Amino acid sequence: MKKILVTGGAGFIGSNFINYMLKSRDDVFIVNLDKLTYAGNLENLKESEANSNYTFIKGDICNFELVDYIFNKFGIKHVINFAAESHVDRSILGSEIFFQSNVIGTNILLEAARRYQVERFLQISTDEVYGSLGPEGLFTETTPLSPNSPYSASKASADMMALAFHHTYGLPVVVTRCSNNYGPLQFPEKLIPLMILNTLGNKKLPVYGDGLNVRDWIYVIDHNRAAELVWEKGNPGHVYNIGAEQEMKNIDIVKLILSHLGKTDDMIEYVKDRPGHDRRYAIDSTKIKTELGWKPEFKFEEAIKNTIDWYLSNNQWWERIINGAYKDYYISMYQNFYKHK
């Protein structure tokens, strides 16, 4: 049995990861440590909660004593660190919690991993650490780090610390840098679920700037299959980019959502741009494909429609968010903070 501490497992990607792992294998025991911030939701784990290979602990990765207790009590030998503050717009409003959870929290996990001599530490990172691309070119693992937002700067710091623990102490660290994810259970502050729910609620769809910023989209299950592979087979001390070669302009995604839901483009509202808005992200994932044999299984055109349909048929999930305790977090940032053009 592999005893894994998964952090941030009640968020979008982490909960999809836990559900996927427990469904597909029985050689893992997962302890999910999650602070349950506005982005964490135990509803996401309904299908896993009764599994005897799973346990949940509400807590903060910055809590040294709690983290130490968990490693000791459960004999943790693997760490997969998803826990993070993850929204760029929120990091622009206030960076401190990003530094706290993403940098200091990762450091506390790394120190515990060193004390307890873990066999593997997977740091889940992002392509945003590389900064912004012009119209040509792709991020490779050797692209210099050049983060532009407080969010991406905090993630880059955590990556550097994780890799330094490998270099200095020989801790078996692996780092993944994935592109933008979409799929079920994503909190409706990020582009795709926000636009879906605004469309369903007959609200305006706020497109930042000229709408021509490009992101490279990957279905969450493809990311999680890649994370599983890197966790088991990745080379210690190595970074692996993950992307599905699905570059899209924001405006085209918004129009696709509108058309799939039978609505017209006049719901789009161009608003003032996000400060420091990165223009383009695009991933070269040759390394994970050739070294580890990974390839994405989901095509954007299909999987985005399935995602929209998931939100259509899971209104209880998102109604709890938009009407419940965290309703203030379901906002498009422009309404409160970025002024109209």
Ligand code: NAD
């Ligand atoms: P999310 O915001 O949906 O979930 C984050 C989870 O972490 C939440 O459950 C939250 O409660 C928990 N958390 C936050 N701070 C914590 C703390 N101090 N202690 C314990 N738990 C804490 O984020 P997500 O989109 O699922 O992203 C997960 C990871 O993947 C992050 O590290 C993010 O940087 C990375 N990532 C995300 C994307 C993307 O497109 N969403 C792409 C690449 C990488």
Ligand code: TYD
């Ligand atoms: P987001 O989902 O916040 O991810 P990230 O900034 O980490 O890439 O945003 C994706 C893109 O969509 C980004 O270029 C900003 C843009 N965007 C909008 O135009 N309007 C919105 O309301 C949001 C949330 C994002």
